[in-house]
Amino acid sequence: MPYSAASDRSRDRIHALSVMCVLAIASLVIAVLGATPARVSSRELMGDERTPGEAAFIASHRGGAATAPENTLPAITAALAAGFDYVEVDVALTADRQPVLMHDKTVDRTTDGHGRLATLTLADVKALDAGAWFDRSYAGTPVPTFVEFLDALVAADGRAIVELKGEWDATAVDTAVAEVAARGLERRIVFASFDARTLALAAAGSDVLSRLLILKQVPSDVVSAVAEAGARGVVVNRKAVLARPGIVDELHAAGARVVVYTLNDDSQWNEVTALGVDGIVTDDPHTLSEWQSVYAGP
Numbered sequence: 001m002p003y004s005a006a007s008d009r010s011r012d013r014i015h016a017l018s019v020m021c022v023l024a025i026a027s028l029v030i031a032v033l034g035a036t037p038a039r040v041s042s043r044e045l046m047g048d049e050r051t052p053g054e055a056a057f058i059a060s061h062r063g064g065a066a067t068a069p070e071n072t073l074p075a076i077t078a079a080l081a082a083g084f085d086y087v088e089v090d091v092a093l094t095a096d097r098q099p100v101l102m103h104d105k106t107v108d109r110t111t112d113g114h115g116r117l118a119t120l121t122l123a124d125v126k127a128l129d130a131g132a133w134f135d136r137s138y139a140g141t142p143v144p145t146f147v148e149f150l151d152a153l154v155a156a157d158g159r160a161i162v163e164l165k166g167e168w169d170a171t172a173v174d175t176a177v178a179e180v181a182a183r184g185l186e187r188r189i190v191f192a193s194f195d196a197r198t199l200a201l202a203a204a205g206s207d208v209l210s211r212l213l214i215l216k217q218v219p220s221d222v223v224s225a226v227a228e229a230g231a232r233g234v235v236v237n238r239k240a241v242l243a244r245p246g247i248v249d250e251l252h253a254a255g256a257r258v259v260v261y262t263l264n265d266d267s268q269w270n271e272v273t274a275l276g277v278d279g280i281v282t283d284d285p286h287t288l289s290e291w292q293s294v295y296a297g298p
Contacts (some may be wrong), residue, residue: 017123020180042257043230045190045210050275051254055296057085059161060285061262062103069134071101080156084285087158090147092165098122099146099170103165109133118166141252153182161259161281163214163233164193164275170201177205184282196229203230215240222247223254233278234255234265237267241275248275266291 030106042049050056063075064087071089079087090103095118107113107120111128128132131141144152153160164176180189191202192212199211213231215222218240226234234257241247241260247257259279260272269280273296282288 046257050276050278053297055292056277057279058082058285059088059281061281061283063087063089066283069131069138072130073144080158088161088162088281090163090165094122096121099136101144150183159188161190161247164198167195168198173201174205192235199229226256235259247276
């Protein structure tokens with residue numbers, strides 16, 4: 001059924017209001033739990049704020065989904081070996097609350113299994129083949145755990161944007177934060193989430209580990225939204241940025257950074273680079289890097 005423009009606007013307003021309500025609750029959670037602001041500055045984490053036309057940092061989407069099965073160690077290690085600024089991965093919880101790398105709510109698309117991840121135990125997930133769907137040469141590739149991913153990151157001396165999928169409880173967040181800290185990765189990893197409460201729990205668990213708020217729609221006061229979430233910036237939908245390009249300057253003025261997802265062609269790269277966004281998440285980091293070397297400033 002087609003949607004009217006009025007219904008689209010109404011739905012967007014409701015979404016924006018919902019985001020602000022969740023952020024207000026998240027700020028209360030941070031206060032109650034006694035969290036302190038992250039000590040890693042936006043500059044330390046993501047470099048100086050970009051100016052219009054300047055090359056943004058590159059985050060290889062889902063590890064390196066263009067060259068190997070997404071969210072698997074072969075994809076991640078290939079992207080890290082290629083020297084991209086960040087790998088971006090998705091981490092979700094199994095039925096027994098173990099974090100594994102998985103984007104979808106179900107395992108059907110990227111493994112030989114079936115069903116919702118939340119109904120499968122870690123043992124169930126580790127028995128799945130996460131590579132054959134991509135190419136027969138990757139048959140037998142397992143779904144990695146969060147710990148296995150962290151160990152790969154340590155070995156490669158890399159950086160990562162880790163999206164925490166869905167809603168996480170305090171125990172799960174604390175465990176993930178502890179694993180990051182145990183490997184000395186607090187200054188090389190940023191947690192990102194659509195769920196402001198999950199970010200609040202991460203803030204409570206570490207005053208060093210940085211956070212990014214993921215947005216599909218931009219709240220009217222995006223600077224306050226970022227501050228209330230205790231975040232260092234946003235990972236935001238490209239269309240939302242193009243609809244309100246002024247948010248780039250607003251967030252930069254507040255010391256925050258703007259990362260845009262998921263852009264895979266030169267027209268999209270050109271649009272956001274012209275605005276001075278700080279980071280681009282892409283499925284095609286090799287081509288983006290080549291494009292930047294020709295069309296973007298240093």
